[in-house]
Amino acid sequence: MTSPGEAADATGPSTPVLSARNLTVTYDNGFPAVSGYSVDLMPGTLTVMLGRNGAGKTSTLRGIIGFLPHEPGSARGIVTVGGEVVRRPNPLRLSRLGVGLVAERDKVFANVRVYEQMRLVTRARHQLDEILDFFPRLRERRNVRAGLLSGGERQMLATALVLLCRPRVLLVDELSLGLAPGVVHELMSYLRRLADERGMAILAADQAVHASLRVADCVQIMDSGALVASGPLDALDIDAVLDAYLGRDER
C-alpha cells in the first residue's frame, strides 16, 4: 500500500493538475461522509476509485468540487487546481477552473434535445463537431430529447456536456451504473482515450471493478469514508487489497 503522494512520483516529474489534501465532507444532519481524503491527479492519468455502496465515493467527488450554498453538505480541506489553492470551492468556480464532474444522477437536461443542450455549453462549431466525432452515437441521436435516450447514450451525453466545458480534470461518478457489461467496456475505453489523447486527468468512482481496472493507471479504495489504499495499479497487490476491502463476492 502506498500513500497518495507516491502515486505522483510514479507518473513522472510533472505536477498534479488537481490535488486534494485532508478532505472532509459532512452533511447538514451531522453525518460525516468522508474524512482525511487526499489525491493527486496527473495529466494523462486515469485514477479509479473503488468501494462498496456508501463507502463515500460520491461524497468525495462532491467534496472536491464543493457544494452550493443551498446544498445540505459542506467540505473542508485543501483543493488545488494547477498548483493554486481554490478558495471556497463550489461547482461553478471549479467548472470555470477546468474541473468537470459527470454526476451519478440527473446529469442531462431531460427535456432538451441532445444537440441543443450541447450548444448550451458552447456555440463553437468545431468543438461540437469534434465531440460528435468522439461519440458518433450522439450524432445519430442529436434531435432526441435526452430523457428518451438509453442509459449508455445518456452517459455519453453527460460526459460530452462536461467535455464541452474543456476541462483539464474530469471527475466521473458511477459511469457503469445500471449498464450492460459491453456498454461499460465501451464507456471505459472512452475514458482511457480522453486521458491518452487529450492528456486529461481523470478520477472515476465506480463499482465495475474489472472494467475499470482494465483501463486504470492508479487505484484508490474507499471504505467507510476513508481511503484504505491508493497508488499506481502496478505497485499495489491489487488482489489482496480487493479481497480485504471489497470481499470476493463483490468482485
Added chain:
Amino acid sequence: MSVVAQAVEGSVVTGSIYGLVGSGFALLFRASKVLSFAQGGFMLLGAFIFYSLEQHGTWPFLPAVLLTSAVVAAFSGLVYLVVFARVAAREAFATSVATIGLLGVLQAAVSIKYGTAPLTLPNVVSERSFRFLSAVVPTADIVAVAIAAVAVGVLVVVLRYTPLGLRMTAVADNASLSVHLGVSAARVAAAAWALAGGAAALAGIAFSLGSAVDPIGVTNVGLLAFPAIILGGLDSVGGAFLGGLLLAGLQNAVQVTIGSGWLDLVSFTLMLGFLYFRPNGLFGKAEAVRL
C-alpha cells in the same frame, strides 16, 4: 350584432393583457420554479411609475413606456437576486408563498404614495376611435394590444432563439446541472424575473391606458392571469398568451349570456378543472421520461 362585435373587441384587449402578464409569469416559472403572486404588484408599480412620468405631460409616450418597463425589470431582477435567489434554490414552494408578501409590500408602498383611489391618466394617446365591423375601437385599445403583442413576441424570441433563452430552458430543466456546466442558475433566473417584471409593468400600463390607474383593477388582472396560464400551460410562454385570449373570450361570452356576476366563478372553476384533467394546459409539454 354590435354587442357581439364589441364583446370580441373587449376580449382581444383584456385577453392581450392577461396574456402579457401570463407570459412573463410562465417565463419566470420556467427559469426559477417560483409561482409568483407578485406579478400584479409589478403591474401596479409599472402603472404608477408611468402615471408619475405622464402626470404633467412631460414625457413622450414611447420613451415613458420603455423607461417604466426597464425600471420595473431592473427592480424585479434585483428583488430576485437579493431576496429570493438563495431561498428559491432550496424551497421553490416557500418562495412562492413569499411572493404573496412581496405583493403586499408593493401594494402598500404604492398606496402610501398614491392613495387607493383610481387616478386619471392624462391623454397620452389619441382619443380617436375607429369602427371595425360593427365595433368601436378606441386608439387606447389598439395601443394596448400592440404593446402586449410586441412584448410577448420579444419574450418568445428571447426564449426560443437566444443563448439566454436556451439557458433559461436548461435551468428550468435541471438547475444544479446548469451550475456544474458553468451556467450561473441564479443569474439566469434573475434575468427571467427581470423580463417578467418588465412584461408586468407593460401590462399595467396597457391596462390603465383605456381607463384610469386603478390599484384594485390592476391587482385583479394580476390574479386573473392565473387561470389564463393554467389554461395555456404553466411553462409555455406563447401558450400563456393564447390562454389569456381564450379566458377573456370566455369571460365576455359569460358576461353577454349569463351576466357579469358569474365571471370569476367561471374563470376559477375552469382553472380547477384544467388542473384536475389537463395539468399541462393546452400548450404545456409533458416531461420527456423514459421508464
